[in-house]
Amino acid sequence: MPFQTFSLHQLGWQPEYARQLALADFEAGYPARVMAAHRSGLMVMSSRGHDAVVLPHHLADAGDGVAVGDWVLVEHEAGRVLRLLERRSALVRIAAGGDHRRQSIAANLDVLFVVSSCNEDFNPSRLERYLALAADAGVAPVIVLTKADVGGDVAACVAAAEQLMPGVPVIAVNALDEASVSQLQPWLAPGMTVAFVGSSGVGKSTLTNRLVDSASQRASGIREDDARGRHTTTAREMFPTPSGAWVIDTPGMRELRLASTSLELGSVFDDIDTLAARCRFRDCQHDGDAGCAVEAAVADGTLDARRLSNYRKLQREASHAQQTQREQRERSRQFGALTKEAMRAKRERLGR
Incomplete structure (x- = not known):
């Protein structure tokens, strides 16, 4: 099936992206949006059509990496990414594994659909985690x-x-x-970009298929006896919808560790923040402190103990992410110093 051609405006191009580019940039390359990211490179869409392009190592390894939804400048004729444009928003997590690497999930979103299902998968703490992710990214959930x-x-x-x-x-x-899925149409205006996040088997791929009016993704069933789904999406991709919006489907995430070092939880836990303002001490940790209004609310039943526990957990993750980032910067500084010393020693040997 041939790919459609879309204008930059239809792809979600905004004036703020154009302001990042000078005349020399447009002479060197053309703007394109990342539709899919693979180990071998990127699939992008521009007013010229659909192309496979090469992502240089220095860009692939920089920051949180290139994500689906990003805007890039592609070199004319060479099919090579010259630069990554500054994002309006980005969903970032700590990648699974032990290296604590920050990983971009999706970029330049307008809306984040946080998906759960009305069965054993329904988990308020997990939903709060995704809402915190949306709040940190500045995306409407x-x-x-x-x-x-x-x-x-x-x-x-x-x-x-x-x-x-x-x-x-x-x-x-x-x-x-x-007809049921049509309830999502208010968030699917032309040029808007949305993404689905949630655990495996909750129906993200099925929703995506319904919205894009395509069976290009095959949704696996769910085992209703334990409500656990099989992975249906293995890579992030972006699809157009008949309404003119763009949908990013993401793999089910067994683990979502928040990557923000300055996580703003107030928008998600505004009830706890309101209570905290009544604590006796301004630096109250809400963990055995005298005069703690938050713990008093838990004791009298006006605040769910589960909610406070999850709030503390997300705060600890943000603190750990901040510490990890400092450690990574220090390791990078030490490696740079060692490299400079090795180069100096080599020059001295060659000079003898």
């Missing part, structure tokens, strides 16, 4: 509860989700029903 047709108490799940972050829309859908 929408909670989407799938399997509304086969799940348990849908109304109870919706009510519980609405309590997590007041003001965030909560939509219950049957991903297999077009």
Whole structure:
């Protein structure tokens, strides 16, 4: 099936991207948006069409890496990325494994659909984690509860989700029903970019297929006896929808460690922040401190102990990410010093 051609405006191009480029940049290359990222390179879309381009090592290894949704400048005729444009927003996590590497999930999003299902997968603490991810990225979240047709108490799940972050829309859908999925249309205006995040088997790929009106992704079933799904997406990709919006599907994440070193939890846990303002001491840690209004609220039942526990956990992760980043900078500084010393010693040997 041939690829469609889209204008930059249809691809989500904004004036702020153009302001990053000088006339010399446009003479050297053309702007394109990353549709998919593979080990061998990137698939990009521009007003010229769909192209496979090479990503130089110095760009691949810089920062959090290039993500689907990024805008890049591609060298004319050479098919090589010259530079990565500054992002409007980015979802970043700590990659799975022990190297604590920051990894971009998606870039330049307008809306983040946080997906859970109305079965055993429903987990308020996990939803709070994804909401914190959205708040840190500056992306508007929408909670989407799938399997509304086969799940348990849908109304109870919706009510519980609405309590997590007041003001965030909560939509219950049957991903297999077009009329039900049409509830998401208000967030799918032309040029908008949205992404689905959530654990495996909750229906992200099924929703994506429904929105893009395509069976290009094959959604695996879910084992209803334990509510655990099989991975249906193995790489992040971006797809156009009939409405003119763009959808980024992401693999189910077994582990989502937040990468922010200055995580702003107030928007997600504003109830705890409001209570904290009443604590006796301004530096109250809400963990056995005298006069703690937060713990008093837990004791009298006005604050869920689970919610406070998750708040503390996310705070610890942000503190750990900050410490890890400092350690990585120090290791980089030490490696640079060793490299300079080795080069100096080599020059001295050659000079003898």
